[in-house]
Amino acid sequence: xxxxxxxxxxxxxxxxxxxxxxxxxxxxxxxxxxxxxxxxxxxxxxxxxxxxxxxxxxxxxxxxxxxxxxxxxxxxxxxxxxxxxxxxxxxxxxxxxxxxxxxxxxxxxxxxxxxxxxxxxxxxxxxxxxxxxxxxxxxxxxxxxxxxxxxxxxxxxxxxxxxxxxxxxxxxxxxxxxxxxxxxxxxxxxxxxxxxxxxxxxxxxxxxxxxxxxxxxxxxxxxxxxxxxxxxxxxxxxxxxxxxxxxxxxxxxxxxxxxxxxxxxxxxxxxxxxxxxxxxxxxxxxxxxxxxxxxxxxxxxxxxx
Numbered sequence: 001x002x003x004x005x006x007x008x009x010x011x012x013x014x015x016x017x018x019x020x021x022x023x024x025x026x027x028x029x030x031x032x033x034x035x036x037x038x039x040x041x042x043x044x045x046x047x048x049x050x051x052x053x054x055x056x057x058x059x060x061x062x063x064x065x066x067x068x069x070x071x072x073x074x075x076x077x078x079x080x081x082x083x084x085x086x087x088x089x090x091x092x093x094x095x096x097x098x099x100x101x102x103x104x105x106x107x108x109x110x111x112x113x114x115x116x117x118x119x120x121x122x123x124x125x126x127x128x129x130x131x132x133x134x135x136x137x138x139x140x141x142x143x144x145x146x147x148x149x150x151x152x153x154x155x156x157x158x159x160x161x162x163x164x165x166x167x168x169x170x171x172x173x174x175x176x177x178x179x180x181x182x183x184x185x186x187x188x189x190x191x192x193x194x195x196x197x198x199x200x201x202x203x204x205x206x207x208x209x210x211x212x213x214x215x216x217x218x219x220x221x222x223x224x225x226x227x228x229x230x231x232x233x234x235x236x237x238x239x240x241x242x243x244x245x246x247x248x249x250x251x252x253x254x255x256x257x258x259x260x261x262x263x264x265x266x267x268x269x270x271x272x273x274x275x276x277x278x279x280x281x282x283x284x285x286x287x288x289x290x291x292x293x294x295x296x297x298x299x300x301x302x303x304x305x
Contacts, residue, residue, distance in 0.1 A: 011041040018049040026058040034059070035067055042074050048087030056084065060093040065101050072109060089117040091124035095136045103139055110145040121156070122163070125149040129160040129176075132169040141179050150180050157189030158197075165194040168203030177215070184216055191225035192233075199230035199246065202239035211249050220251050227259035235264040240282035247290035254292045265292045 014020055019027070022044055025034040038045065038055070045055045059067050075084065084090060091114050094103040106114065115124055125146070128136035137160075140146045153159050161183045164172035173194065176183045187193055195216065198206040207230070210216050221229050231252055234242040243264070246252050257263055262270070265287045271280055 011037060012044055014049075017051070018047075020044045020047065020055070022055045023049055023053070023058065026055055026062060026064075029062055031062075031064060031067070034064070035070075038067065038070065042071075042078075045071050045074070046084060046086055052087040054087045054090075057088050057090050057093050060090045060099070060102055060106075061097060063097060063099050063102065065099075065105070068102055069105060072105065076109065084111070084114060085117060089114070089119045089124060091115065091117065092119045092122075092127055095124055095128045095131070095133055098133055098136070100135055100139070103136060107139055107143050107146070110143065112145055112148075115140070115146045115149050116152075118154070121154045123149055123152050123154070123160070125152070126154055126158070126160045126163045129164040129169065129172050130167050132164075132167065132172055134171050134175065137172055137175055141175070150176065150183060151186070153188070157187075159183070159186045159188075161186060161194055162188055162197055165197040165203070165206060166201050168198060168201070168206040170206050170209045173206065173209075177213070181215065184219065187224075191223070193219045193222050195219040195230045196222065196224055196228075196233055199239070199242050200233040200237050202234070202237065202242055204239070204241040204245055207234075207242050208245050211245070217251065220249070221253045221256060223256075223258075227257070229253065229256055229258075231256075231264045232258050232262075232267060235267045235283055235287065238268075238277070238279045238283050240279060240286050243283050244286040244290075247286060247292065254290060257295055261295055263293055263295055265294050269294070 011021055022034060022037040025037055048054050056071050059071060091106055094106055117124070119127070122130065125137065125140050128140065140149060149160065151159060158166065161173060161176040164176065184194065195207065195210050198210065211220065223229055231243065231246045234246060247254065255263060268280060268284045268287060276284070
């Protein structure tokens with residue numbers, strides 16, 4: 001009995017990084033040793049180290065499906081599933097490694113609380129959308145327990161479809177629109193829709209795709225809280241390719257002004273410094289070629305040619 005207690009003490013000991021022997025065995029990918037240590041002392045599997053990684057997280061990260069199954073089974077039997085809320089998100093780990101089997105296993109426990117764990121400002125669904133992991137997005141959306149995640153915003157007010165738009169992942173955007181058509185109307189804290197965000201971040205392919213979707217026509221000249229349209233934002237962020245794509249679309253209001261009474265041409269001509277950059281010149285040329293007007297009596301009109 002004394003020996004068993006001593007062994008348990010040893011297995012629960014931590015180094016200066018708060019790693020137990022199980023942490024270290026998993027970190028260095030010693031699978032058989034990890035399985036042995038887990039079977040000897042299951043109580044440490046959710047304890048985070050200084051990196052906020054628990055043995056369960058590292059096992060998910062390593063892709064040890066059978067071991068993760070055993071860990072999840074133990075947690076469910078011991079009624080300690082809430083322990084998975086500590087440290088880094090195991091769902092994020094499965095998504096990061098794009099491990100379909102482990103992700104499905106974790107989602108099969110249908111724990112809504114897991115989907116609420118935020119890491120780097122993102123929920124698991126937002127993270128999957130941001131890296132373009134289509135299978136991960138599908139798995140989460142196909143589980144009724146996690147549908148609500150579609151509408152959860154990060155600290156910057158971005159929902160998962162916004163994250164997909166920011167990164168230009170067309171296939172992810174399509175998945176959201178197919179499953180949840182009303183997600184096209186979601187706005188971030190700045191009042192920006194998915195077309196705003198794609199244009200502002202220079203995602204030309206995503207912008208081009210959205211312009212071809214009839215259901216998104218109302219977004220084309222949508223205004224954010226500062227009165228900016230996607231064209232205004234693409235111009236302000238100096239994305240000449242996106243500006244060109246937008247100006248070629250006859251539905252885009254070239255003459256529209258933001259709340260500062262500036263058209264897109266006014267914005268690009270309002271650059272600071274004596275010499276505009278190459279990207280600014282390309283943006284200016286795209287706007288001029290499309291005959292985008294200046295605001296009447298704008299200061300730039302008298303100083304630019």
